[in-house]
Structures are given as structure tokens and as C-alpha cells.
């Protein structure tokens with residue numbers, strides 16, 4: 001059954017290599033995370049110079065600037081100084097939140113998150129402004145999304161105030177890790193998990209909310225150049241009635257195989273179609289997708305199988321403010337292939353232009369670079385996020401001591 005499925009995925013002789021283990025065994029060449037695989041990566045430098053092993057971690061000197069090569073930041077994990085933790089028991093109230101040194105956490109082998117995937121994640125960024133101030137972008141949107149996800153997974157969740165305050169404290173405690181203006185951002189990763197022990201399938205009796213941080217640069221190894229995407233019409237990211245609309249951790253491991261195979265063939269990432277008709281555009285592995293045709297910008301509606309990105313929502317608003325017609329509607333893959341421009345949006349990728357899409361045996365190319373709508377939207381959005389442009393929308397939140 002599985003072999004049959006694999007074979008169907010890989011026409012054109014690829015199945016042989018795939019089944020021979022080729023697809024799984026040689027990572028690295030097409031890896032997008034420039035910082036995670038090479039010996040000279042900033043992660044390596046940090047773990048040796050600033051962090052040491054977990055024992056000497058205690059000896060770090062917070063008064064020193066972070067030992068990071070800001071010009072070589074990719075999207076790899078770089079351990080920082082502190083993480084924020086807060087727990088809730090059965091009654092669902094999160095209490096006693098506090099900053100702890102960044103490090104390993106202890107979990108019961110029978111915790112809900114390890115056994116049944118009862119967990120959510122979030123992602124948002126803090127930018128350093130030219131005047132030194134620190135800016136978050138719409139953090140309350142991430143808090144609300146975590147609440148929606150928690151409801152779907154039968155978990156208690158922090159209040160919006162608790163969430164935003166936890167994120168701010170994590171930024172301040174790790175502020176020496178916020179890259180200089182123009183060099184990247186401090187990525188914040190809030191987690192919510194069923195930490196209590198269960199054996200029979202049921203919601204866990206205890207919950208942990210945790211936020212850690214890592215300095216990041218570009219998500220894709222392509223940097224700001226265009227992505228080459230592969231449409232996978234066999235594997236699906238989400239199904240109707242499933243949990244694709246919330247940021248549950250269980251949505252991501254199933255995407256890895258499709259993503260890895262696409263990368264092995266030289267593509268940047270995968271675009272998924274709807275699982276019912278195998279025809280309509282959904283989204284990429286971890287970002288939303290837009291198309292431009294003439295002066296109309298379109299993106300699929302968020303009806304449960306697409307993650308409602310904060311970036312997506314912000315781009316829809318900015319585009320409308322700039323006079324474009326924006327439609328949230330079903331987009332057949334044929335229409336995707338005939339677009340003038342295609343771009344991806346997400347906190348990690350920001351607004352990333354797509355240069356080509358391969359679907360079955362067809363490859364379509366799209367406009368990228370100077371003068372494109374996606375570039376204008378990228379500059380508008382990042383101008384606000386980085387504090388370079390006036391924030392007329394009230395989207396940014398300054399983080400102060």
C-alpha cells in the first residue's frame with residue numbers, strides 16, 4: 001500500500017531512486033537552511049563560543065554582545081539565554097509564569113504531547129529599529145490563534161495578555177540576540193503542550209506554555225531570490241474536518257516526506273492541493289500562497305484546511321489599501337500555472353516571490369524582481385515591521401523594559 005503510494009508520487013524514474021533510499025539518505029545539498037548544515041555556520045560558532053555544552057551554559061556573560069556572525073544568519077536554531085515557562089493544571093488557569101535559563105525540559109514519557117501530539121506552536125519576530133527600539137508585529141493575533149488551536153485540541157490556553165507579556169519578556173531577556181537593523185530578527189517560538197501524563201486517549205491533566213527565541217535571517221537558502229516550487233498532488237497537508245486550520249504540531253511531520261522529495265529534485269518547497277478534488281490550490285508546507293493576474297490578487301479562503309497566516313491577513317489589507325482588488329476564493333491549479341506573479345507569505349518567509357512552479361510535467365514561470373506587486377508589498381510590510389515606515393495600522397508593538 002505504501003509502496004504503491006510512493007510509486008504513484010514519483011513518476012519519471014524517480015521512484016527507483018526513492019525506493020532505493022536515495023531520497024532519504026543524502027541530505028544537505030538542497031537544504032534551504034543555510035545555517036544548519038555547514039561547519040562554519042553561526043549556530044556552530046555560538047554553541048562553541050557563547051554557549052559551550054549544557055554544563056558551561058550557566059557561565060554565559062549576558063553583558064557581552066552575542067557572538068553571532070550577523071551576516072550569515074539563516075533559519076537554524078541558535079540557543080539564546082532565557083525561555084519563558086508557565087503551567088496550568090486541570091482547571092485551566094495558567095499561573096506562575098517565569099523566565100528560566102534556556103535549556104532542556106523534563107517531560108513524562110507518557111505526556112500528552114509525546115504520545116498523542118497534543119501540542120501547538122506559534123511563530124513571530126522581533127525587529128531592532130534603527131533607533132535601537134524593539135518591535136513586535138501583531139503579537140495579539142498569534143495569541144488569538146493559539147487560543148483557537150487550544151480549543152480544537154482540548155487544551156487550556158494563556159490569555160492574550162499572558163501570551164503577549166510572555167513574548168515581550170522573552171525578547172527583553174534575550175535582547176543581545178536581536179540582530180542589528182537589516183540583518184534579521186529575533187524569532188519567537190511559543191509552544192503549548194499537554195505535559196501531564198496520560199495513557200488512555202484523553203486530554204492531558206497538565207499543560208506547559210513555553211516561549212523561546214532564536215536569531216534568524218532568511219528562511220530559504222535562496223535568500224531574497226525567487227523560489228522554485230513543486231506541486232504535489234498525491235500527498236496532502238490537511239483535510240476537511242482535520243486540524244489544518246490551526247498550528248498544531250501534528251500538521252508538520254506528515255509534510256516532511258513530500259518536502260524532502262521535492263528538495264532532492266532541486267525544488268525550494270512543495271505546494272499542496274485540496275485533498276477532495278486534488279485540484280485547488282491550498283498552501284505550501286509552512287506558508288500561504290497568493291497569485292497575481294493583472295491588477296487582481298487572489299489567495300484561497302481559510303475554511304479549515306489552510307492556516308490563517310498573520311502575514312496573509314496583513315498582506316490582504318495592505319494590498320487593498322494600495323488599491324488592488326483582493327479576492328479570497330477557490331483557485332484551480334490551472335489558474336495558478338497561468339498567473340503573472342506568485343508569492344508566498346508567512347512570518348518566517350515574509351513575502352517570498354515564486355519564480356517557477358512545476359506541476360506534473362509542466363513548468364510555469366512568473367514575473368519576479370523589480371516592479372512586481374509582491375516586491376512592493378514586501379517593502380511595505382517589512383517597512384512597517386522594521387520601524388522604517390509609519391505604522392498607520394497600529395500593528396507594531398514596542399517592547400520596552
Ligand SMILES: *Cc1c(COP(=O)(O)O)cnc(C)c1O
Nearest residue numbers: 286287288307309310311346347
Ligand atoms: C505558520 C504558518 C503559516 C504562516 O502564518 P503566519 O502567521 O503568517 O506566520 C502559513 N501556513 C502554515 C501551514 C503555517 O504553519
